[in-house]
Amino acid sequence: MKLNQKTLVVYLLSLLSVFSCSKQKEEVKADTVIKGGTIYTMNTDQPKVEAVAVQNGKIIFAGLAKEAEAYIGDSTQVLDLKGQTMTPGFIEGHGHFMGLGYNELNLNLLDVKSYDELVERVKEAVAKAQPGQWITGRGWHQSKWTPSPEPSVKGFQTHQKLSEISPDNPVFLRHASGHAGFANAKAMEIAGVLQMSNESMEAGEVEGGEIIRDELGNPTGIFNETAMGLIAQHIPETTPEKDRQALELAVKACHAHGITSFHDAGVGREHIALFKEAKENGTLGVRLYVMLTGWDRELLEEWYKKGPEVDTTDHLLTIRSVKLNCDGALGSRGAWLLEEYTDRPGHFGHETLPMEFVYTTSQKALKSGFQVCSHAIGDRANKEILDRYEKAFKENPEAADNHRFRIEHAQHLHPEDIPRFAELGVIPAMQAIHMSSDRPWAIDRLGEKRIQEGAYVWQELLKSGARIVNGTDVPVEPVNPIACFYASVSRKTLDGSPEGGYEPEQKMTREQALRSYTLDAAYGAFEEDVKGSIEPGKLADFTVFSQDIMTVPEEELLKTTVEMTIVGGDVVYRKVDL
Known part of the structure; x- marks a missing residue:
């Protein structure tokens, strides 16, 4: 077949393009290649890999070690895990970032x-x-x-x-x-x-x-x-210097515990300014997902007008949620209950925020693109908030599409409200470590029947189709995710009691627990497309553990330590030289 001149030129250019692309692909070299250990990806199509390659802070390859060799060049750093275990970077799904820092400064x-x-x-x-x-x-x-x-x-x-x-x-x-x-x-x-x-x-x-x-x-x-x-109100205000010190301590504490991202539950304007300053100075160090404090109504109105700030470039500081504090805690008998406290007859806890404000906030948030995250521990608070959410969703059906509203803690639920989370698309952001710490005395507050039917019902929520976001509520509990992971899968106190765990039918599987700290935690912040699993195109955030947390015997889990924390491909914490 004869080719005219024009066709020949197009054909040659096509060949040249294919050759060029192939050559470029062959010459792609990673900044870092990590191999030599067990790597859990949280990618259902490829649950485990042998090696990961990173370039410019993102994953460019996850697969077999022999295939990763092609990404190693003269300047590539090769990290040998030496048999240790790597997961996606752990995400603290509900905590108080500055509270973590200030806990180091105060008593x-x-x-x-x-x-x-x-x-x-x-x-x-x-x-x-x-x-x-x-x-x-x-x-x-x-x-x-x-x-x-x-x-x-x-x-x-x-x-x-x-x-x-x-x-x-x-x-x-x-x-x-x-x-x-x-x-x-x-x-x-x-x-x-x-x-x-x-x-x-x-x-x-x-x-x-x-x-x-x-x-x-x-x-x-x-x-x-x-x-x-x-x-x-009489305690002297903090100073900017002390705030910066607390932030630095919080970053270090997160790195030492394998935390690469942090959902900050309730932040005021001063700390927002501090976070922006730290990001600009390159000292933020942890990816923050910020919830605006609902105590400052002027602040909320300002943000409704200008809309969320989603960091699509550095993925370090996103502000797109509102945090509402709607009741208290079981420990202080402030959780708002449908029935009186077993150990304080006649007392039902406290509604710390008018439910009408939850409804109006939900309306405004939907219309301006914000997520609402409401603190609720008692069954009355959870029920009332679900009711307000549902009303707002029905009145704003288009805005409510993919709303991902959350209830923070969702600790004690009426049985009728458990399936409503999945039905309404509401995310329960729960802290498994609270069960470990609270369950021995929580039965005194609620009695056996309420404990068994609706307290810390993780598996029942998961089976209904809800996604659980895990965390520690630091500084309420230490930020240590290993203790929280242990509580998730054992339902025991940290001293290993009772045998078999409290209400063992509500235990998470290890895969569910890991997912709640990685991919589902990312989902709870609209970030599952950029983090939460190890696959090409996502951020190179990883946590390296001393043991395989997915297979080590339960009684050995708490002996696990964080060996290395990697944020954006950079090693930000190393326990020992690997």
Whole structure:
């Protein structure tokens, strides 16, 4: 067949193009190739691979080790896992980023085992403080103390011991849950709540909260839910320098625990500005998905007008959610329940935010492109929020398509509400470690029937079609994902009890638990197309563990350590040289 000149030119150019593309493909070299261990991808089409190649912060290859050799050039860094296990980078699905940092700067009371130990810890801080300086901290939990505090009022300790060792320094210590605070006499004196009129000593004196009082009407030092503001408003504001220090500590803590991304649950304008500054300076270090705090209504209105900020370039700082705090916690008996507390008859917890505001926020968020993430622990709070969400969805059907609204914690549900999550497309963002920490005493709050039917019902939610986003709620719990993963698959406390776990039928499988910390956590932030699994085109975020968390015996899981954390292809943490 004869070819005319024009056809011949086109043919030759085509051959040249094919040859050029083939040559370019052959010459693609990776910045980093990782191999030599077990690599779980969370990609259902390719669950495990032998090697991963990274270029410019993204994955360009995941597959067989022999095929990865083609991506190794003179300047390629080759990381040998030496038999260790790599997964997609772990995503903290619900935490408080600056709270993590500030826990390092203030008194960290998570490990305090008794009231006397707390008093001793504060005494040491007072000895180092300036006269009149506030002593602040967080992490105590009266239900975990041995022995239980005496005297006690409504299950809480009283302030006398604390006031005796700190007569001149005001003290305010937040409960581990963040939903109650403990003040000494000096702090209450500054706030003007020691001497109260008879009219103000009636129950419900603080809307959405409570000042716990003794039989004579005197405050015990415990301020529940919104009542904490009576004390907190007198604590001096932090400084920009201290904020930067806390942010730096939070980044380091995340890296040391294999956390590459973080859903920050409730952020105000000051910390948003801080995050933007850190991103600009190159010091952010962790990919943040930010929820605007619902406590600042002016802030919300500002963002409704300008719309979400989705970071499609660096994937470091995205702001597209609203966080609403709708009830309290079980530990402080602030969770809003349908039936009274078993260990406090007549008390149902607190509605800390009007449900009408949940509805109007849902309406505005849908219309302006924001996701709503509502804190709800008690079954009443969960039911009421689902009702408001559903109403808003029905009234805005087009805007509600792919809304991905969330309920943060979803800890205790009425059985009738469990299937509603999947039916409405609402994501339960749950923290498995809460079951491990709370279950031994939560039965006192709810009783056996409610615990078994609707508390921490992970498997029932998953079977209904819901996607669970996992996390720790740091600083409520340590940010350690290994402990949370263990709780997810064992339903035991961290000391390994009880045998078989609490309500074992609700355990996650290991694949479900890993998914809840990676791909489904990414889905909860509209980011499953860029992170959460190891496949070409996605961000090169990885966590390397000392053991195979998918196969190691359950009793060995807690011995696992994070050996290396990789963000965007860069090793940001290394426990030992691999």
